[in-house]
Structures are given as C-alpha cells and as structure tokens.
Amino acid sequence: MSCLPCFGKKKTDEGGDEQAGSTRRGPMTAPAVVQAPMSYFGAPAAAPVAVAAPAAVTPAKPPGESDKGSSEDALRQGIEGKAFAFRELAAATDHFTPYNLVGEGGFFRVYKGQLEKDGRTVVIKQMDKHGFQGNIEFLTEVSKLSKLHQENLVDLIGYCADGDQRLLVYEHMDGGTLEDHLFDVPPEKKPLDWTTRMMVANGAAQGLEYLHEKADPPVVYGDFKASNILLDASFTPKLSDFGLAQLGKSGGGNMPMASPMMGSFGCLAPEYDRGGQVTMKSDVYSFGVVLLQLISGRRAVDTNRPDEEQNIVTWAQPMFKDQKRYHELVDPLIKREYPSKALNQVVAMASMCLQEEDCVRPMMGDVVMTLGFLTMLPPDPPSVEVVPAPAPAPVPVPDAAPAPKKEKKSHHHRHHSDSSSSSSDGEDAHEEEEEEEEEEEEEQS
Incomplete structure (x- = not known):
C-alpha cells in the first residue's frame, strides 16, 4: 500500500503522458465532476454540466397572454x-x-x-x-x-x-345642470331669460354636432337630456356622459343594454322604444325635447299636470301646426321678452327635430347654423300699454294776498268822472261811495 500506481502517470505508446483514471479508475477514485442524470435533459450534453443553484424560472404564459x-x-x-x-x-x-x-x-x-x-x-x-x-x-x-x-x-x-x-x-362645473335652472325655479331666483336659453341651446347643439360630424370616429351620445348639460358660472353649457352608452355596451354580458337610458323617459326617440337602438338621428330627437324644454320651462314628463299635458311632446304637437299659437309654448316666466321672429324659427326647428320618422330630422350642423343666427336677434321692444291718465291732483290754492290799496280818488276826479260819464246811473255812484268808505276805514285802522 506504500505506492499508489492508480494516481501516477504512465507513458502512452505515443510517448505522451496520460492522466491516470481518465479511462481507468481504481476502487477509490472519485470523479472530478458530478454529472446530472441524462433524464434531466432532452439531449446528451456535449460537455459535463456542473450542478449549481437553480435559476429563476419564468412560468410559461398561456397562448395570447403576451399579446394581451x-x-x-x-x-x-x-x-x-x-x-x-x-x-x-x-x-x-x-x-x-x-x-x-x-x-x-x-x-x-x-x-x-x-x-x-x-x-x-x-x-x-x-x-x-x-x-x-x-x-x-x-x-x-x-x-x-x-x-x-x-x-x-x-x-x-x-x-x-x-x-x-x-x-x-x-x-x-360650478353652475350645476340645466335642469337646476329651468324647472321649479323658486320665487327669489331669477329665471333664465330668452337670450341665455338660446345661448345654452346653441352651445349644446355645437357639442352634439362635434360628436356626430367632427369626431373620428363619430360618437352617438345616447343619453342627451337636460340633466347631462352642465353650466359654468357664465352659463356656458358643456355636455357630460357622452360616449358612456357605448362604454356600457362594451362591458360584456353582465351590462344591461338599456341601463344608460334610465331616467331619460320622455327624451328618447320612438325608434328606441321599437328596437332599443340609439343613433345620431335619435340624438337629434332628444335635442328637440331639450329645445322644447328651454322654450316652455316644462319637464319632459310631468305627472303633476293634466293627462293631456304630462308628456311635453304630446302637449306641444297641436301648437306646432298653428303659428298663431306658438306664443302659448313660451315659459310664463319669460313673459313677452323675446323676439317674435326668433320664437317662430326656434319652434319650427324643435318641430323638425321631433319628427316621428328619423330620416326627415335635420342634421346637427343645420341646427347649429339656425340657432347661431337666432342668438343675435334682440328681443322685441316692450309693448306700450294704453293706461288711462289719472285724475289731476288738486292744485293747492295759496293764501289770498291783501288787495293792493287803491288810490283815493280826488273830488275833482270824481266830479270829472260823473260829468263825463253820461251813461252811469245811480247804482254805480253808490258803489263808488261804498268803496271810498271802505278805503277810509282801512286807512284809519
């Protein structure tokens, strides 16, 4: 046991050295490198692999997860x-x-x-x-x-x-909603005047025109109503909740299709009731309802009114057919402070927007053009009412001033007057004597 030939070197036939144990190992020889079992690898390794700490392994993503x-x-x-x-x-x-x-x-x-x-x-x-x-x-x-x-x-x-x-x-928005300023106005609050109402209508129409005709892709509002028109401190209108109808539909099967329309009863076009679909022309119908509300100050549906007046469109239809009755649509709070020509055109535009068939309703660009012109018309001058003139007040009579003293007529003057006035009678002479006596009494007093 004094020599360990297994760990020595021997000469090869070619004359080179060969490491002992590279091809032959004795019973106590340990391998220089520990190799992992072949079953851990898909193919034989080209070189010995050392066992090391396992690297962090990223779990494989399901198909399409990376793209998502x-x-x-x-x-x-x-x-x-x-x-x-x-x-x-x-x-x-x-x-x-x-x-x-x-x-x-x-x-x-x-x-x-x-x-x-x-x-x-x-x-x-x-x-x-x-x-x-x-x-x-x-x-x-x-x-x-x-x-x-x-x-x-x-x-x-x-x-x-x-x-x-x-x-x-x-x-x-600081000014609240259009609904807050249009309905149930308390007596101490000033109602919206005609000019402000037309300014709100024109601004709301411009917002809707942008969504329909200028946005890319176009946007159907789907829930246009007075409570979705917000105002700032100067009553500039801004539309809210636009596009949320489509957002609701994109939510999947758990989202009810008609849910964005809750609270919009009376503002929806007839075709929505028939098929449940909203389009640009159904937005135009809803705008017509709001325009009629601005004119009349009425809610779209008001169950506190008589049956024939509860739905604003049903109530207005007979008056749409008679231009002489247009003034009956105007909110009493406005009184008669509005241009007659503007009223005629605004009511006509509301009537066009509220047509039963969607194909005859105007485009929002046409509505904007009309309303933009009407906002520049001044109100009619107030009518002059003939009021009977009041009875003249009694004129105060000043205290009577003392009569000026008459000059005392001289005897010569009286004699001359008596002689020159052949037509005077005894009564005149008597009156003159009385006047003279009064004058003398005043002087003595």
Missing part, C-alpha cells in the same frame, strides 16, 4: 389623460362616502371629490366593477373618450384601472 399585456400597455400610452391610483381617488372622495355622492347612472355612481396633490375639485364616476370582463374593453373606450376635445364638452382628466376598479375623472 402588450395591447394594454399600448392602450394606456394612447390615453390622453392621467392614470390615477385607486387610493388617490378614494382619498379625494373620503372613501366614496354617501355625502359626496351627487348622482347615479345605470352602471355608475358619480362622486364629487378634491384631489390632494393640487386641491382641484373633480367629478369621479365609479363604474360597476362587475360589468367589465377585463381592462382591454375599458381602456379601448377610455382611449376614444380622451381624444374628444371641444369647448362644449366636459374634459376627461384621467382614469383608474386598478385591479377590478374602473373610474373616470372629469372636470367639475
């Missing part, structure tokens, strides 16, 4: 608005407490909030989180909405798509 992730990233990059974290919007609304709830739609709730970073007041619409199957549909619609910019549309500031939360963030 890249699509979401591309959609997010294409959205012209800020991506908010859910915690930011929760903090802005005090965790969506009920006292910040300002409205509710078919598949969303509307909260008023204040952003902590810049203190800006915003409106946050929280979508039904069970209505969307994933982010793709939601982000696709938000990307479209974020590219719609016009002075009569409410600006979309940003969105939130954290987990199953879907929220939209809009600018806040």
Whole structure:
C-alpha cells in the first residue's frame, strides 16, 4: 500500500503522458465532476454540466397572454389623460362616502371629490366593477373618450384601472345642470331669460354636432337630456356622459343594454322604444325635447299636470301646426321678452327635430347654423300699454294776498268822472261811495 500506481502517470505508446483514471479508475477514485442524470435533459450534453443553484424560472404564459399585456400597455400610452391610483381617488372622495355622492347612472355612481396633490375639485364616476370582463374593453373606450376635445364638452382628466376598479375623472362645473335652472325655479331666483336659453341651446347643439360630424370616429351620445348639460358660472353649457352608452355596451354580458337610458323617459326617440337602438338621428330627437324644454320651462314628463299635458311632446304637437299659437309654448316666466321672429324659427326647428320618422330630422350642423343666427336677434321692444291718465291732483290754492290799496280818488276826479260819464246811473255812484268808505276805514285802522 506504500505506492499508489492508480494516481501516477504512465507513458502512452505515443510517448505522451496520460492522466491516470481518465479511462481507468481504481476502487477509490472519485470523479472530478458530478454529472446530472441524462433524464434531466432532452439531449446528451456535449460537455459535463456542473450542478449549481437553480435559476429563476419564468412560468410559461398561456397562448395570447403576451399579446394581451402588450395591447394594454399600448392602450394606456394612447390615453390622453392621467392614470390615477385607486387610493388617490378614494382619498379625494373620503372613501366614496354617501355625502359626496351627487348622482347615479345605470352602471355608475358619480362622486364629487378634491384631489390632494393640487386641491382641484373633480367629478369621479365609479363604474360597476362587475360589468367589465377585463381592462382591454375599458381602456379601448377610455382611449376614444380622451381624444374628444371641444369647448362644449366636459374634459376627461384621467382614469383608474386598478385591479377590478374602473373610474373616470372629469372636470367639475360650478353652475350645476340645466335642469337646476329651468324647472321649479323658486320665487327669489331669477329665471333664465330668452337670450341665455338660446345661448345654452346653441352651445349644446355645437357639442352634439362635434360628436356626430367632427369626431373620428363619430360618437352617438345616447343619453342627451337636460340633466347631462352642465353650466359654468357664465352659463356656458358643456355636455357630460357622452360616449358612456357605448362604454356600457362594451362591458360584456353582465351590462344591461338599456341601463344608460334610465331616467331619460320622455327624451328618447320612438325608434328606441321599437328596437332599443340609439343613433345620431335619435340624438337629434332628444335635442328637440331639450329645445322644447328651454322654450316652455316644462319637464319632459310631468305627472303633476293634466293627462293631456304630462308628456311635453304630446302637449306641444297641436301648437306646432298653428303659428298663431306658438306664443302659448313660451315659459310664463319669460313673459313677452323675446323676439317674435326668433320664437317662430326656434319652434319650427324643435318641430323638425321631433319628427316621428328619423330620416326627415335635420342634421346637427343645420341646427347649429339656425340657432347661431337666432342668438343675435334682440328681443322685441316692450309693448306700450294704453293706461288711462289719472285724475289731476288738486292744485293747492295759496293764501289770498291783501288787495293792493287803491288810490283815493280826488273830488275833482270824481266830479270829472260823473260829468263825463253820461251813461252811469245811480247804482254805480253808490258803489263808488261804498268803496271810498271802505278805503277810509282801512286807512284809519
């Protein structure tokens, strides 16, 4: 055991050295490298593989998962608005407490909030989180909405798509809704005058014209009504909730198709009742209802009125046919402070928008052109009423001043007068004597 031939070197036949154990190993020889079993590999290794710490293994994605992730990233990059974290919007609304709830739609709730970073007041619409199957549909619609910019549309500031939360963030309008200023006006509040009403109608028509004829792709509003027309401090109108009807439809099978129309009864076109579809021409019909509301100050449906007046369109139809009755449509709060020519054209335009057949309704561009002209017409001068003149007030009579003293007639003058006035009689002479006596008494006193 003193020699270990297994660990020595031997000469090869070619005269080179050969490492012992490379081809022959003794019973105590350990391999220089430990090889993994062949079953771990799909093919024989070309060289010995050392056992090391296992590397992080990325699980294989299901087919199409990689494309979906890249699509979401591309959609997010294409959205012209800020991506908010859910915690930011929760903090802005005090965790969506009920006292910040300002409205509710078919598949969303509307909260008023204040952003902590810049203190800006915003409106946050929280979508039904069970209505969307994933982010793709939601982000696709938000990307479209974020590219719609016009002075009569409410600006979309940003969105939130954290987990199953879907929220939209809009600018806040200080003036409230058109509905707030048009219906049930308290006595102490000044009602909207004719000029302001036409300005609101024209601005709302311009917003709708942009969605129909200038947006790419065109947008069907689907839920046009007075409560969706917001006003600023100077009564400039801006449309809200545009495009949300399509957003609701993109939510998948859990989203009821007609839910965006809740609360719009009386503003919807007849074809919606027949087929449940909204089009640009059904938007025109809804605009006609709002225009009629601006003229009359009435709600679209008012169950407090007599049966024949509860639906505003049914009530107005007989008056549409007789121009002499147009003035009966005007809100009594306006009185007669409006241009007669403008009233005739506005009522005619409302009648065209409210046609039963959608093909004969005008395009919104034609409506804008007409209303833009009418807003420049001044009101008629107030009519002059013939009022009977009041009886003249009695004129105060000043205190009688003392009669001026008459000069005392001299005896010579009396004698001359008596001699020269052959026609005077005894009565005249007697009167003169009495006057003389009165004068003497005054002088003595």
